[in-house]
Amino acid sequence: MSEQSVLYDVPGPRAKRRDVILNVVFTAAFLVLIGFVVMSLYRRGVFDDRWQVLWDPPKSQSAGDVWGSLLRGIRATLLAAAIAAPMALTLGILVSTLRRGLRFKVSRGSMAVITELARGLPVLLLMFFARFVLGWEPLWSVVFGLVVYNAAVVAEIVRAGLAALPKGQREAGLSIGLSPMRTTLAIELPQAIRIMLPALVSQLVVLLKDSSLGYIVSYEELLRIMKTNRDFFGDRYTIPLFVVGAGIYITINIVVSRLAIRLESRMRRSQHVARTVSGEAPEPHTAPGVTAPTLQAAPKRRGP
Amino acid sequence: METFIEEFGLIWGGFLATLSLAAVAGALALALGTVLAAFRVSPVGPLRTFGTLYVEIVRNTPLTLMFFFWVFVVPSLGFVPELGFQTSIIALTLYTSAFVCEALRAGINSVGVGQAEAARSLGFTFGQTLSQVVLPQAWRTSVPPLISVLIALVKNTSVAAGFAFTEMVAISKRLTNLHASDAIFIFFGIGVMYLLITIPLGILASRIERKVAFAR
Numbered sequence: 001m002s003e004q005s006v007l008y009d010v011p012g013p014r015a016k017r018r019d020v021i022l023n024v025v026f027t028a029a030f031l032v033l034i035g036f037v038v039m040s041l042y043r044r045g046v047f048d049d050r051w052q053v054l055w056d057p058p059k060s061q062s063a064g065d066v067w068g069s070l071l072r073g074i075r076a077t078l079l080a081a082a083i084a085a086p087m088a089l090t091l092g093i094l095v096s097t098l099r100r101g102l103r104f105k106v107s108r109g110s111m112a113v114i115t116e117l118a119r120g121l122p123v124l125l126l127m128f129f130a131r132f133v134l135g136w137e138p139l140w141s142v143v144f145g146l147v148v149y150n151a152a153v154v155a156e157i158v159r160a161g162l163a164a165l166p167k168g169q170r171e172a173g174l175s176i177g178l179s180p181m182r183t184t185l186a187i188e189l190p191q192a193i194r195i196m197l198p199a200l201v202s203q204l205v206v207l208l209k210d211s212s213l214g215y216i217v218s219y220e221e222l223l224r225i226m227k228t229n230r231d232f233f234g235d236r237y238t239i240p241l242f243v244v245g246a247g248i249y250i251t252i253n254i255v256v257s258r259l260a261i262r263l264e265s266r267m268r269r270s271q272h273v274a275r276t277v278s279g280e281a282p283e284p285h286t287a288p289g290v291t292a293p294t295l296q297a298a299p300k301r302r303g304p
Numbered sequence: 305m306e307t308f309i310e311e312f313g314l315i316w317g318g319f320l321a322t323l324s325l326a327a328v329a330g331a332l333a334l335a336l337g338t339v340l341a342a343f344r345v346s347p348v349g350p351l352r353t354f355g356t357l358y359v360e361i362v363r364n365t366p367l368t369l370m371f372f373f374w375v376f377v378v379p380s381l382g383f384v385p386e387l388g389f390q391t392s393i394i395a396l397t398l399y400t401s402a403f404v405c406e407a408l409r410a411g412i413n414s415v416g417v418g419q420a421e422a423a424r425s426l427g428f429t430f431g432q433t434l435s436q437v438v439l440p441q442a443w444r445t446s447v448p449p450l451i452s453v454l455i456a457l458v459k460n461t462s463v464a465a466g467f468a469f470t471e472m473v474a475i476s477k478r479l480t481n482l483h484a485s486d487a488i489f490i491f492f493g494i495g496v497m498y499l500l501i502t503i504p505l506g507i508l509a510s511r512i513e514r515k516v517a518f519a520r
Contacts (some may be wrong), residue, residue, distance in 0.1 A: 006412065006420045006438055008347055008430075019347055026350035044382055120455075120502035121495050122462035125473050132480045133487040205364070212366035216466030223368055230376065238380045246369055253364035 046239055053237045054244065066229060073225030074248060080139060080211045080221065084146035085204060091147065092154025097189060099155070100162050101181035111155075118152035123210050124217075131217045138219035142211060150207050157199045161192030198264035205256045212249070222248065307486040308493040311479055318475035319497050325389070325461040325471060326501075329396035330454050336397060337404025344409050355405065362402035367460055371395045371467045392464040396457065403453045411446030412438070444516040451509035458501050472497060 011019060041047065055063045099111040127145035130136045136144065165188055173183030193200070215223040226245040230238050308315070343355035362370075374391045378384075385391045415438050423433040465474035476494045480487040 005345065005347075006415045006417050007345055007434065009424065011347070015347075019349075022348045023350060026348055030350055030354065041381070046381070116503065116506070117495075117499065120459075120499045120506070122459040122473060122498060124462040124465065125476065125491070125495060125498065128473060128477055128480075129491050132477060133491055209364075209366040212368040213463065213466075215368050215372075216463070223366070223372060227372070227376070235380050238377050242373065242377045246365065246373070249366060249369055250361060250364045254360070257364060 050236050051240045053233055053240050057233065059233065061233075069225050069229060070222070070244065070248070073220065073222035073245075076139075076219065076225075077208070077211050077214075077221040080142045080146065080214060080219065081204075081208050083139075084143045084150065084211070085207055087143070087147045088150035088154055088207065089200070091151035093158055093189070093193070095151065095155040096158040096162065097181075097184055099159065100188070101184035103180060115152045115155045118148050119156070121149070123149045124213050127213060127217050138214065138217050141217050142214040142219045142221075145213065146207055146210055149210070150203060153203055153206075154200065157196050157203065158189075158192055160199075161196035162188055164195065165191055195267065198260045198267060201260035201263055202257065205253050205260070208253060208256065209249075307479070307483045308489050311483075311490075314475055314479065315472070315494065315497065318470065318472035318494075321469070321471040322458070322461050322498075323501070325392055325396065325464060325469075326454070326458045329393050329400060329461070330457055332393070332397040333400035333404050333453075333457070334450075336401035338408060340401060340405035341408035341412070344405060345412055359402045359405055362399060363406070365399075367395070367399050367463050368466065370399050371463055375467050387467075388469045391467065392461070392469045395467075396460060396464070399460070400453060400457050403456070404450065407449040407453055408442070408446050410449065411442035411444075414445045415441045447516065448509045448513040451505055451512070455502050455505045455509075458505070459498065 009015075052058075053066065057063060057066050095111050095115060099108050099115075102108050102111075123145045126148050127141045130141035130144035131138065134141075134144075162184070169187055169191065170183055173187040174180070178186065211221060212223045214221040215227070218224065220228075222245055226241050229241050233241075340355050340358060343351040344359070346352060371391070374385060374395045375387065385394060419437055419441065420433055423437040428437065461471055462473040464471055465477070470478075472494055476490055479490045483490065
């Protein structure tokens with residue numbers, strides 16, 4: 001409320017009164033709406049004994065069976081992400097380093113083409129390719145899709161970080177006689193990764209979210225387990241199972257997103273981050289989306 | 305390769321299905337996202353809270369989960385959207401609008417407070433400040449990320465393949481089953497079809513970005 005907005009003046013007495021009235025009106029409207037939704041859910045019997053599936057499930061299953069299967073699902077989801085994330089990071093950093101450090105235009109250009117291609121394809125298509133053309137196991141098909149796409153995005157993030165460094169860093173490296181590749185490896189890369197750390201962490205959220213595409217290539221991850229449980233217990237139990245599964249997904253992702261935000265604010269305060277020409281650390285564009293809209297090539301150089 | 309040409313009719317149908325999903329969901333998401341962005345920058349507290357909650361939840365939800373919600377959960381509540389195109393549009397629109405909202409909001413936040421102060425001190429009214437000073441600048445900053453969001457949407461339409469809608473990825477799977485030996489060409493061809501949409505959009509985005517870049 002108190003933060004200065006470009007859109008409005010600091011409110012005077014009349015605007016303050018109006019704001020209070022609008023606040024009350026809209027709060028009331030939302031409460032009525034929520035009440036209405038809850039009531040109609042109640043009429044449909046959403047709050048009846050179907051929630052027992054979570055602690056005393058029917059069909060002679062125990063609560064341990066249900067939760068055990070959900071845990072297996074979480075483990076599978078995290079496993080795919082845990083295999084894919086380091087691979088995507090390594091590959092992405094490798095590609096962007098080659099793109100920066102190689103001497104020949106042709107090799108740099110081919111790196112650019114590879115990233116563009118990998119970024120422009122749907123992750124699901126890549127997974128289908130591994131599953132149906134290469135005939136891989138579901139887990140590895142998921143990992144394949146995640147690695148190819150996210151490596152390309154990581155490469156773009158790191159490239160933006162490299163482009164945002166002050167020019168003097170590279171010049172200094174070259175002038176003390178380091179080769180372009182060594183300059184990139186020893187001087188530019190550590191700084192670029194550091195300033196782009198928040199963006200890299202938010203890309204992890206995207207990777208984690210994309211692992212749920214495993215549902216479609218029949219990898220037994222959390223969403224697929226939810227579906228299996230629902231098919232077993234019956235349609236009636238969809239809602240409790242969905243609430244639990246969605247809760248797990250959203251919690252994990254929000255925790256990782258928070259981490260990215262914390263890193264970013266730490267970075268702002270840090271003294272050890274290279275400043276750009278205009279004196280401020282470049283803002284990492286966080287990449288949203290299943291298949292995230294990725295970075296705009298290099299951050300704009302802002303005039304003073 | 306021949307299979308790709310022989311089956312081109314089918315692939316073309318999938319291509320059009322992908323395009324129409326992206327176009328309809330894109331237009332709806334732009335509209336809904338603008339409303340959400342207006343909520344998030346409005347002076348009315350409850351609207352801001354609603355916008356923030358919506359964006360936080362949707363951005364941290366996998367798209368597959370969103371589809372799952374509309375295909376399996378909502379029908380068990382009694383509202384049964386038509387499976388296929390309709391559910392896909394709903395899921396894609398709701399998902400994408402959160403990202404549209406964030407792109408627009410980031411654009412508005414990137415305009416310096418001094419700009420509006422300068423406009424007001426020159427005697428501009430609220431409407432004039434908004435339409436002649438703030439929004440033109442916000443818009444320029446927002447367009448490239450908005451195009452990125454649309455590119456992501458084009459690729460995201462593929463998730464509909466897992467939920468009973470036949471677009472390009474679903475076609476690729478069907479054709480692979482029919483012509484196992486030519487699978488590689490089919491995938492290659494369909495990959496090219498996606499790139500035909502996404503790469504020009506990407507080039508457009510960087511063009512516009514260069515064109516509208518301005519000193520702050």
